Amino acid sequence: MHERLSFFVKRDSALHHLNPLTKIVLALSIILVSIFSPWYWTSHGLLLVVIVPLVFIGKVANEYFTSALRLILPAAGFIFFMQAFFQPIGQTVIFNFWFLDITQESLLFAFRIATRITVMISAFTLFLLTTHPSELMSDLTRRGLPPQFAYVIISTLQILPQMQAKAQTIIAAQRSRGLDTESTFFKRIGSVVPLVSPLVFGSLVEVEERAIAIEARGFTSKKAKTSLYEISDRSSDKFIRWGLVILVIISIVLKLWLS
Amino acid sequence: MAFINLNNVTYKYPLTKTPALQNINLQVNEGEFVAIVGPNGAGKSTLCYTLAGFVPHFFKGEISGTVEVAGMDSSKSTLDEWVLNVGLAFQNPFNQISGAKYTVFEEIAFGLENTGVPRNEMKPRVEEAMKLTDISNLADRSPYSLSGGQQQRVALTSILVMRPKLLVLDEPTSQMDPIGTREVFGVIRKMAEGGMTVVMVEHKMEWIANFADRVVALKDGQVLMEGKPNEVLTSELLAENGFGVSRYTSTTREAKKQGLWKKENLPVTLDEAVEGFKK
Ligand SMILES: Nc1ncnc2c1ncn2[C@@H]1O[C@H](COP(=O)(O)OP(=O)(O)OP(=O)(O)O)[C@@H](O)[C@H]1O
């Protein structure tokens, strides 16, 4: 089945070697600066001067542009059309479609919003592509995030696709016993019922077994946990993080000051 | 004193009327390999949970009698201490995957991380354990992408790597092919020879006869019989009580009635059967 359950791609790059927290801060800073910056060209600039070079530095260009085509462009395109059609601003009508006027202003506005969305999703994608989930969790746990909390997040991310696959198996099994899952809407709602109990009760037993299994491996042991990976947190990481925080503060101050 | 010492243990799950274990007495020495057999609902898994400390520390319910393992007394020690001495692997491998790790290597290291093993010891220990169970080639795979038998090996390795004094295995080979089963039995035998005590629930009679030191037959929460593998697995008592029997045993039992089997003891394995018919 799914061989790759996370976005992470293993590469040897400067970005991969950054501390996970630094990469979270980087992604958040890009997003915040693009929201707060008072100048409309900031988002375009971030995309061309920051994100694209980072994609190449992180050696994840292939994966990034694939997800850009499949995920980011459609999302940004959708936002663009919604804004272009339904943003009631400006006088310079470029063309007219039924009762909707497309103005130059609304078009420009839509373009900016779409770019901003692209920047946000890209920053997050870049973070996911270059950060090992286990390393992220170990690092956050080390910084004081409760391990139970980390476990819930990461196991949910992994187990959801498994639940989905199991639902498919149960549907197939019920269908082979004559269950109707393909006709009218109401019949289909009714036919979800037999799916629920094996999935939920099955899951409860599984939860118990899984609890035993991780307990048997010392999950709630009172000993101080160690980590398989050495997670580097160099002074350059701290420097980058503080630099980014300062940049965000500057853009917020500028926004307040100029508006 | 024996390494495992169960004295008159009776246990009821919460909200149930009949005890899942009744007056169990069991002594096992260090380094012994004991197999548990019994029909469905006999209490085999419950016995495993008891030896691993999950009864009564996880399941609650009522327990009486004494449970002592590796010098610990279950009424006095916590599950936390228990887990450091006793490893438990059970039947369904899918539910034993922690869900917190992305590769088999990380999955196996999970128990070491939790119990605070230093990083420089961790890697060699994981590698050694994977070599032992012959899964080194799976190190970088996602645990979820493996077959049932492979997942069972990962589950076993994840416990072995923690170097428990007692290894409790509840049908650890149920999804393995004959080759996998033989390898796993070989590994477990080797661990027992190295001084690890092993208690294993298993239905594959021929394998038990080949590898275990002693067999305990459970039924309705009670010990029906215990003794040397061949003695227990070929006894009339087991056959009468609906236990699974090796096909070589049932065949030669018929043969004996017809006077074709001359020896006193019935065989459990193919080799024993062939040997017996030759004479
Ligand atoms: N969590 C539980 N709560 C209540 N009763 C339980 C629980 N688990 C098992 N039992 C009951 O305890 C008895 C012994 O069950 P156990 O699972 O130990 O049997 P088993 O020998 O392992 O059977 P199998 O061969 O099916 O694995 C059964 O009657 C069962 O219904």
Ligand SMILES: [Mg+2]
């Ligand atoms: Mg069982």
